[in-house]
Amino acid sequence: MTTLDSRPVATPAPDNYLTFTKGILSWVLTLDHKRIGVMYLVAVLSSFFVGGVMALLVRTKLLFPGEVSWMTAEQYNKAFTLHGAIMVFLVIIPSIPAALGNFVLPIMLGAKDVAFPRLNLFSFYLWIIGAVCAVYSLLAGGFDTGWTFYTPYSTTTEAGGVIPVLVGVFILGFSSIFTGVNFIVTIHKLRPPGMTWFRMPLFLWAVYATAIIQVLATPVLGITVALLVIERAFNIGIFDPSMGGDPVLFQHFFWFYSHPAVYIMILPGMGIISEIIAVHSHRHIFGFRFIAFSSIAIAIFSFLVWGHHMFSSGQSPLMNVLFSAITFSVAIPSAVKVFNWLATLYKGSISLNTTMFYGLAFMFLFTIGGLTGIPLAVLSTDIHLHDTYYVVAHFHYVMMGSALIAMIGGLHHWWPKMTGRMFSEFWGKIGCALVFVGFNVTFFTQFMLGSQGMPRRYYAYQPEFQIYHHISTGGAYIMGLGFVITAIYLIHSLFAGKKAPANPWGGASLEWQCTSPPPHDNFSSTPRVGDCYDFSAVHWDEKQQGYVVDTEAHVAAAGKGH
Template sequence: MITATAPVIEEKNYLNAEHGLKSWLLTQDHKRIALLYLMAVSVFFIVGGFFAVLIRLELATPAGDLLDSNTYNKVFTMHGVVMIFFFLIPSIPAILGNFLLPLMIGAKDLAFPRINLLSWYVYMLAGILGTTVLLTGGVDTGWTFYTPLSSTYSNGYVVLTAMAAFVAGFSSILTGLNFIVTVHRMRAPGLTWFRLPLFVWAHYATSVVMILGTPVIAVTLFLLMLERGLHIGFFDPAYGGDPVLFQHLFWFYSHPAVYIMILPSMGVISEVVSTFCTKKPFGYTFIAFSSVAIAVFGFLVWGHHLFVSSQSAYAGMVFSILTYIVAIPSAIKVFNWSATMYKGQVRLETPMLYALGFIGLFTIGGLTGLFLAAMGLNVHVTDTYFVVAHFHYVMVGGGVMGYLAGLHHWWPKMFGRMYSRTWSMVAAGLVFIGFNLTFFPQFLLGYMGMPRRYHVYPPEFQVLNVLSSAGASILALGFLIPGIYLTWSLKYGAKAPANPWGGVTLEWQTSSPPPTSNFDVTPVITNEVYDYTNQEVPHIG
């Protein structure tokens, strides 16, 4: 057992191996790059959250009293752009995936360490472009950049914002490329495909979407920039172009991008549920292949964003059916997690609380997605708060809950410290309550007909909006508290053992934090994956 050999004195690990700013900015260690991402992504989460606060403050009253309509347009646009391109897409893959993928497959690093570092710099360049837009006046097109609003009528910095998203996309492509090649070529001896942890399967599927989908949004934004900046028309009806073509190209990426945001979370949940039930995930192969199925079918459903955009009824029917089909692999996962818990020894530690939250909220998000896939109902609720509530249940209830589950699960591994058990449980509860209070009323608002993207609304909608804003403040508190106790733990937290939760995947078999080369000796895998037969359940607290 590797951990038994750990001496009492401060061990050499990736955190104390080198010191100084240069050792961080020029590092090629995937673990350090993951921490660079953690810092940058956290900053953007705060920025995006700030805009969310402004939105909820404005919507606390029916009148447009805090922000005028132009400012409000800019605020929800920047909330979307920042949260999607700078938080949700990189969060789990670039932080947890970067840190854990090589550890989980027993490799010393990702296949291309320099490209990994490059991806962070590309991300930062995109961040600087995005921040420039923020500081110089913003953009008001919505994160979807629909033409002809974006190409002709918008007053904001469309080209610069599109450039920021374009550049951020390349960061994502580089990460995906690195992950795919790493999983193919860097697995430790004996680690066959069906011995890979489900986290790795999920990231593999995510990476496929990243390298196949992201270039399409890149070229679409490239055309938008040409049209807006140089008047070289592609989508402008004045030149016979079709704005709907933009929507097709945009959603060909942006719908699969939803799976870039949710698949890694599903990978986290598979690990957390298995660990805290001390049980091999029920239907391992099904969960693994459902990730791949989501990646494949995810590319075939973009038309459900165009039900009211002059798409033919027959095309609409095909996209509607395909959307129902893509729900099947997601449902398989939910059933399998539930079956894993059934008769398992469920330990309610903080990561597991978030995982349970994920399963509940994602189920609501997914099921309301089926409502929206039905063409008749979709026409009724198109562009209402029902849609807003649906995708927040998936993106926040799924994506962010999964991110927090993963962050709490692997925090001891990443930093070698334990965080406060009590406070983390309180925060998990606040996030769950605050989230539901924020977004459940929005389902009702949308069904009653409140459109999205307006800063004023009829007074009869106020009660539900006030509930939503009240929930948002609880949610904000739920996000703030982890920021405090996690930072606190870095210095004052108890030393974490190598395997605090009793996990059986490879990353738990090296020290916490791991040494720069990950494993002192290259692991050779002789057992099946998730073999808990010899794993003791640790006592925590």
């Protein structure tokens, strides 16, 4: 067998996946997981831009406590609803698994593609159809229900776009399910010899746990929104009490999906952080098995805690008590992961590059996001904090400060691999710093806003809250600037960036052993698998300006370890 490190890694092979075939059709009909991943990435980042503009509109309105001439209460309600729906259904849920996961999962695993390439392309087009439905719903009058679609408001509101967007959510759900099925089968069936479960990178463990949730929980969302459409379109009473339905039942259905969905968002992010922290500390991840199993534990427990969104909904006090107790069971595996990442830094050799900045930013923000979940899980304090800005701040720390920051960190981590280009480290750090500072200014302020009693989804508010809103909006502008800078230097790198070596950071997992960008088939021969967190056989190569992995030594070391 020819060894991988004998291949010319510094000069990209002419047949990399970007140049393998040409023409627009070769992209839109591609079955290559890498191209599908790139298309997802473009689609998700475009949606992120739209959702971000909505967020800035909402925050700008909130500079003023009263009515403003350029945005009515109805428009404001539609704007924050659109922000939430886009960010959840079009951005965060597909961002890591479908965009980055699609690109790196088969390569990290040592496979040529996912198990069902056609299903993969189909799920991308389902995403597009779902997004088109969302756009159509705007033309049909928009929707002002909040992303949670609580009944009976959602079945009685006069906004005309409710049914189209629900159809969109239904279709997006199938996109998510198909991606999940694809990844589960790929991980089970396409591992090359030597890629045992415990040699699989933690990102793959996380994506695997995520895929299980996607496959098991998303159908419930589909059924729920289908029932909602039936009730709204045909006046069949399921949730509306005036027709004999039960509005609290909708909340149970909705959160039975949407709480696990929180872990669809955060688990892959945790996977990325495990990769980033280990690779950029150049040292073995601490407590591999604890991290791996904590992902699975989170996936299982995530199904048992949905009722903690409903402590004040009118569900029975006994259920409140049970859900509060079980909720803490999810907190423990999350805490374990943070301690493991900390221990991974110990005695490492930590590269302070942009990617690692994002990794450290994640640890900072996720710690705050996790700890502020405690007063929300505790019954007596949640009653005060529920549906205030405290909740808004908490879930932004988790969903944006953690999941999205991890996604952007992962984007930087694999950017050289995906594009074959290096981005500007200088501007990268500036962008990261602005996003980090802006994020904290925006959302930490909202903890005070919420604990002082400001309810969420308010168009107008009491003057005493104005100072907090001013600070928060200022932070949002700083964050916006950070993202604009990030977009500029990343796009600039596509045209003017330095050519990336195969292994710019010194990673030992398989994706760093094929060229940047990878060839169409990922590997010309079956890759040989070592311990992906064993960096003893990784060396700096001056000629290539990158790292190389001595495969023989790498595989041999792993053999000894097992």
